Amino acid sequence: MKTKHSTIDFSCKDFPLPDPFLNKTILQQSNQITEELLDFTIEVANANHVFWIKEICEVTLTSALARGTGISGRSAESLELKMKNGEAIIAFASDGTWAGFSFISSWENGKYVSNSGLIVAPQFRHTGLAKRIKRKIFELSRQKYPDANIFSLTTGLAVMKMNHELGFEPVTYSELTKDEVFWESCNSCINCPILMSKDRKNCLCTAMLYNPKNA
Ligand SMILES: CC(C)(COP(=O)(O)OP(=O)(O)OC[C@H]1O[C@@H](n2cnc3c(N)ncnc32)[C@H](O)[C@@H]1OP(=O)(O)O)[C@@H](O)C(=O)NCCC(=O)NCCS
Numbered sequence: 001m002k003t004k005h006s007t008i009d010f011s012c013k014d015f016p017l018p019d020p021f022l023n024k025t026i027l028q029q030s031n032q033i034t035e036e037l038l039d040f041t042i043e044v045a046n047a048n049h050v051f052w053i054k055e056i057c058e059v060t061l062t063s064a065l066a067r068g069t070g071i072s073g074r075s076a077e078s079l080e081l082k083m084k085n086g087e088a089i090i091a092f093a094s095d096g097t098w099a100g101f102s103f104i105s106s107w108e109n110g111k112y113v114s115n116s117g118l119i120v121a122p123q124f125r126h127t128g129l130a131k132r133i134k135r136k137i138f139e140l141s142r143q144k145y146p147d148a149n150i151f152s153l154t155t156g157l158a159v160m161k162m163n164h165e166l167g168f169e170p171v172t173y174s175e176l177t178k179d180e181v182f183w184e185s186c187n188s189c190i191n192c193p194i195l196m197s198k199d200r201k202n203c204l205c206t207a208m209l210y211n212p213k214n215a
Contacts, residue, residue: 037093038127042136045088052090052098053079060119073188074117089136091129099124102137106145107177113141113148114182118159134162147212151176153205160206167215168208173201175209
């Protein structure tokens with residue numbers, strides 16, 4: 001059931017929850033998140049999921065403002081295209097509430113694939129959902145582009161850990177795609193002036209790459 005329009009308070013910030021709350025019942029404002037709700041459906045997105053783009057964009061923007069660093073915004077149109085092309089993963093809680101998202105893009109005729117836009121709805125964070133989405137998006141990348149170098153740019157420790165577990169290694173930006181369109185997506189990041197001042201050679205994000213030849 002994926003028709004419920006969720007009413008999330010987007011002002012929530014990304015505070016780590018204390019240990020006793022992990023994977024257990026989480027109370028957030030008046031909404032009770034039960035373990036049953038955490039029985040997520042994680043699937044390749046398609047045209048039927050376009051409805052959720054507004055919420056995905058809003059939560060991404062709010063999270064970027066809360067973190068104050070290193071998350072590029074994406075247009076609703078580009079996310080729509082990702083969904084229609086089967087290049088995104090979307091997750092829902094058991095009651096149909098949107099819970100998470102990520103997408104892939106290919107560059108230089110499939111020589112590179114970026115894994116981007118990872119976002120988990122605030123009330124479902126610290127439940128292991130990002131890890132599951134990350135694995136799915138990685139599998140989708142491998143399936144669609146088996147020979148591609150897969151990369152991810154992040155300032156976040158959580159994403160670095162997840163990339164590392166999947167076999168990504170830190171690299172310099174010189175190892176990533178040279179495609180102008182990819183780097184243009186950094187324009188909406190608060191750190192873009194730093195990237196530009198360094199002639200795109202480095203910035204605050206750590207670049208991580210999975211080389212299929214080393215697998
Ligand atoms: C980053 C984000 C996707 C993590 O989602 P999540 O569902 O809470 O992550 P998970 O519960 O799957 O945790 C995965 C791992 O990251 C760690 N982690 C999660 N949040 C963390 C944080 N804020 N700081 C450090 N580590 C963190 C977890 O402990 C776990 O590690 P472990 O396997 O060693 O225990 C989520 O906080 C989010 O959407 N943030 C805003 C958007 C964002 O920053 N996206 C990344 C852009 S590069």
